[in-house]
Amino acid sequence: MSITTTPTTPTTTAAAELALRHELGDLVRLPMDDDYDVVRTPWNVAVAQRPAAVSVPTSADDVVRVVRAAARHGLRVAPQGTGHGAGARDTDLSRTVLVRTTAMRDVSVDLTTRTVRVGAGAIWDDVVPVVAEHGLAVLHGSSPDVGVVGYTLGGGIGWYARAHGLSANHVRAVELVTAEGELVRASAEEHTDLFWAVRGGGGSFGVVTAIELELLPIADAYAGMLLWDGSRADEVVRTWARWTHDLPEDTTTSCRILRLPPLPELPPFLSGRTVVVVDGAVLGDDATGAARIAALRALEPEMDTFARTPAAALSRLHMDPEGPTPSVGGSLTLDGLDDATVDAFLGAVGPDVPCALLVSELRHLGGALARRARDGGALDHLPFGYLAFFVAVAPTPEVAALGAADVARVREALGQLSTGRELLNFAEGPVDASTAFDAAAWERLRAVRRSVDPTGLFAPTNEVPVGA
Ligand SMILES: Cc1cc2nc3c(=O)[nH]c(=O)nc-3n(C[C@H](O)[C@H](O)[C@H](O)COP(=O)(O)OP(=O)(O)OC[C@H]3O[C@@H](n4cnc5c(N)ncnc54)[C@H](O)[C@@H]3O)c2cc1C
Structure with missing residues (x-):
């Protein structure tokens, strides 16, 4: 099914903001709202991000609504969890809806498949103690309040890394909202290009709403x-x-x-x-x-x-x-x-x-x-x-x-x-994202981006560019 995410004739930012408010109500916070400053502020409070609007969705359906509405009104979408990585952004957000996933923090352990499914806003401190109760561990990093998704989409190195590698390579599946406004599941069996791209390639391919990670038998x-x-x-x-x-x-x-x-x-x-x-x-x-x-x-x-x-x-x-x-x-x-x-x-x-x-x-x-x-x-x-x-x-x-x-x-x-x-x-500051990959991986990342987000709807940090 094709979704109407084609931008309408771009309006002024103020008109786009009001259209979002009309369509999404309190699901977006605008510069005129009292809590705008609270919801726009990242973990790294030295970074002043001033998006056209901020959304704090509580479900994947909310994310779908926000992505579709932003696209319709000619705005971009910047996915963000905690904002630990906010310093890496080099683009301004004045025509962008910042989607903060901080309210989506469900964690469920499946001992049969030895996986944990984690909402996109979960931090490691939401996950590590829960899986530890079962004598299991995830490939978390050095900080308990870094976001699971941002960390893993960027690779992810922690205290088990020399034995087990990057967190990104222990992902079993991601659920994400695409530029078409569709919620899809990407894994080794479904949407395999997307699944390959998000594991280390970052947030250029959609708003992740949940991630499934492999659990390792490490109790201590x-x-x-x-x-x-x-x-x-x-x-x-x-x-x-x-x-x-x-x-x-x-x-x-x-x-x-x-x-x-x-x-x-x-x-x-x-x-x-x-x-x-x-x-x-x-x-x-x-x-x-x-x-x-x-x-x-x-x-x-x-x-x-x-x-x-x-x-x-x-x-x-x-x-x-x-x-x-x-x-x-x-x-x-x-x-x-x-x-x-x-x-x-x-x-x-x-x-x-x-x-x-x-x-x-x-x-x-x-x-x-x-x-x-x-x-x-x-x-x-x-x-x-x-x-x-x-x-x-x-x-x-x-x-x-x-x-x-x-x-x-x-x-x-x-x-x-x-x-x-x-x-x-x-990186902590803007860098050329291509320098993080070998040439073949970078070309493939660009091809996946062009195929799943040809208009460049998403505005992540360390973006894989759509154009030349
Ligand atoms: C104190 C500190 C300790 C750290 N320790 C480690 C460490 O031990 N190992 C390590 O590997 N890294 C470490 N990092 C780096 C950290 O992993 C990155 O900053 C990571 O990007 C943080 O993810 P986040 O979700 O918390 O931050 P955010 O700033 O919220 O996210 C970073 C980026 O990830 C993408 N992203 C986030 N959520 C989504 C989503 N739902 N959908 C799509 N894209 C999304 C976006 O592009 C976003 O800009 C550390 C950073 C700090 C500040």
């Missing part, structure tokens, strides 16, 4: 963190880098230099300090775990929390900020971490360098991430060994500018060593 892990004073950064980062070179795939860790502000929320022994932290997980018994991290323990950390840890606790291991946070950031990917690369990293963000970055992080990739997933999606592997990720808190535009300058400085300093491939989940 040998996990925790090791912490040293910042003055030890040189030896810790070098030792960690060398240690990762021949590490088995059961171990996934990150190494960070944290410049912690003097905040009353922080424990006094951390407030205002620069520290070096290695954290992560070993999927193995205690003896295996202890053996894996022995070389790091030999550096006598000031704090050592590595121990048997329930899977449910792993989403808070990294101590990522929860709730709305203003931030600026950026990343790059590295093939390896030889001495010259570590020198460049420490030269750019070491403890003696004046620097506005809260987090200067190296994440160890490789292992299963480096192998093409069988029947995987658009991002079926990561052809690089490490991610470098930098974040500054940005409470005011002036502080944001300092942080952004440091992100740019560090990207410049490490640029020669970078692979040039972006990992879009960690």
Whole structure:
């Protein structure tokens, strides 16, 4: 059945907004509404997004109505969950309806098929404890309040990544509303091109309303963190880098230099300090775990929390900020971490360098991430060994500018060593999305986009463009 989503003659934005209100009532919030500022504000509150309208649907049917109405009135549709990734947008939203899925957070576990079906607005904290009750786990990331869908559509790397790969390649199905205004299910059997594209290719292909993820039999892990004073950064980062070179795939860790502000929320022994932290997980018994991290323990950390840890606790291991946070950031990917690369990293963000970055992080990739997933999606592997990720808190535009300058400085300093491939989940600012894929995958993504959304209705971050 063909749906009337052909845009009517474009009207002014104000006329389109009023037409939406007439058609959808309270399902859209307009700039004139008291709660517009509340519903338009993303998790990253440093990003001011001002869409023509915001919709907070509570069902897939609502999403269908909004997509059809937006298309009819010549407006685009920007899908968004939490807004953790809002900084990556480079287009203005003045002719766009922002569809926030935050009210669609149902989670249901199917033990027979070993899957979990998750509403598009669910965050990892809605899912991880629920599946953990069954001794199972999902491939969540380091933050409990990142959205399951945005994270997974962008690939998704977490503490089990070197053993099990990207979250995107453990998706069993997605339900999404297409540019035609149809609710479809895409899986290995139905709408197979769409199913391939959304797994790593992002939000260019429709508004996802629910996702089904494979569950893994992981009840706990040998996990925790090791912490040293910042003055030890040189030896810790070098030792960690060398240690990762021949590490088995059961171990996934990150190494960070944290410049912690003097905040009353922080424990006094951390407030205002620069520290070096290695954290992560070993999927193995205690003896295996202890053996894996022995070389790091030999550096006598000031704090050592590595121990048997329930899977449910792993989403808070990294101590990522929860709730709305203003931030600026950026990343790059590295093939390896030889001495010259570590020198460049420490030269750019070491403890003696004046620097506005809260987090200067190296994440160890490789292992299963480096192998093409069988029947995987658009991002079926990561052809690089490490991610470098930098974040500054940005409470005011002036502080944001300092942080952004440091992100740019560090990207410049490490640029020669970078692979040039972006990992879009960690882009944090506008980047050329084509650099996240190999040439064949990018061409196929563009072909799928042209076929399912030829008029470019959807306005995601990291968009796969319709035109040349
Ligand atoms: C503190 C923090 C920790 C993080 N840790 C990790 C980590 O460990 N591993 C990792 O891989 N990433 C991590 N990320 C990156 C994170 O995965 C990305 O920012 C991701 O895009 C967030 O998804 P979201 O839905 O929460 O954000 P949103 O900004 O809501 O969504 C990001 C994009 O996803 C698309 N999208 C979202 N929902 C839909 C939908 N329903 N339909 C279609 N498209 C949609 C849109 O293009 C949207 O712009 C972290 C980010 C932060 C800020």
